[in-house]
Amino acid sequence: MAISVDEVRTVARLARLALDEARVEELAHELGKILGYVDQLNELDTSNVEPTLQVGTLSAPLREDVVRPGLEAVAAYREAPRTSPDGFLVPGFVDESSGKKGGA
């Protein structure tokens, strides 16, 4: 199964991974090889087989919805690279769709 450098670029953009061009080419080769190996799954007829999403858990257990103590805000912010007293700081993004460059 071949995978093109354009496909790698698209997937990298979806996965929010900035990659340099040399790496993109290597990855096209590596991923193609792995997907080629994965193609052996098509030897099996699974048309009448149910998918397994999770083992052993038939349904999610429910509990009472009660208020319990959570993490203090100050503890939650402690490990963040940039914060203000009100939360995590990120670059402005609301105007991204109106011309400012976005994506990887």
Add this chain to the structure above:
Amino acid sequence: MKTAIELREACARGERTVIDTVTEALQAAEARKGENALSYIAAEEATLRARALDALPTSERKGRLFGVPIAVKDAICTSGLPTTSASKMLVRMTSEGPRPYRPPYDATVTERLLAEGAVIVGKANMDEFAMGSSNETSAYGPVKNPVDPTRVPGGSSGGSAAAVAGGIVPVALGSDTGGSIRQPAAFTGIVGVKPTFGRVSRYGLIAFASSLDQIGPMTPDVQSAARVLEIIAGPDGRDSTVNGASVPGYEAACLLGRKEGLKGVRIGVPEEYFSEGLDPRVRERIELILESAKKKGAELRPLRLPHTHYGVATYYVLATAEASSNLARFDGVRFGRRVEQSGTSLTDLYAQSRGTGFGPEVQRRILLGTYVLSAGFYDAYYGKAQRVRTLIRRDFDQAFAEVDCLLTPTSPTPAFKLGERNQDPLSMYMADVYTLPASLAGIPALSLPIGRIEEGGSLLPVGLQVLSPFLAEESMFRISSALEELVRELGL
């Protein structure tokens, strides 16, 4: 070195102090630093805790791991201690230099071990985000196998395995998504247990593949592993995937197994685990154990698990798909690495932080996972793999209708050389061919050391994998203890 059970008895009775026990572990950690088993040595924290435990009156020295030094895989949250999954992504640059993520809470497993009096002496090195089979993808550099420093300790819990095999600690926690506890246990000559999916809470485990991840013990002996699992297993209101079934006495099962032996135990021997690719010396060693078990009254039943061969392909679709989703949380905003220049957009901040924070194997898997989940390919890859997973599960269901356990090699080869496989992802993935099916089926599995084979002047450990039915850890420990006795009798 003494086992966790022996150390606990001595500390609880006051025959030795916790501080002496912990100091010995810390000294061993320093002396063995070259093996790189620990990504963080908690010298100060462990010393403080040891002194506090020593100050307790005898009546309060009841913990089942009282005074026992442990290592915790770096993917498991330890309050206030670095927890980075061996990734640069969880190390943030500050004006004072790099700062590893220190979680504000303990994982459930950490909390339960501490409540029993254990002392964390270090965080165990690992493959980055648990993605690897040789511990060569770690941001902290590779771990060396204490048995032979030119060889890998296996992965991804390679640091946990090396810390136990090198005698630094008698207990380490690992996590196993496709063999990450069992394969390093086999490579280093210790016991490693992957519990049933849902047996142990993953609250506080940095997720890799949520339908597969389990935390489990790594120890020199079966009984210590049973004790640790008994402590960490069971319902936890903070992880809804934990099975509600009560936790039986695993340690009692070990005592029973040693007493009653293997008489009448129905052992399944799956043909597919003894085929092409299996090192003939590993095969010979497993066959010796099987024949000896038969002489002890066990019944050997050859059988087939016809879809075994598809385990690697199925796993690398499902695990990477789940990883691509789980690792989306590492975005440079709430914790860890953040890369931005002035004017960087939010999406560029994400992409640059992740592009430089994640290592090559993690990036490869995120991309593969994103690809198999993307529109147009979802059914062909992800949907298909989920259906093949059902076939692999059915193979085990049919086998366990006839037998009590399955015995197989844990790994097709003994520990390979550092650098031997890390240039070729597929050859690395094949190292897990015998451990992946149990992960996909969610059944419990234990790797037991069964002696060593000679290679190039080194004596390399071989692991026997004991596979048991869903939630049948009690039976797995009983049989494994009986097998451990057998190995001892054979002088292996």
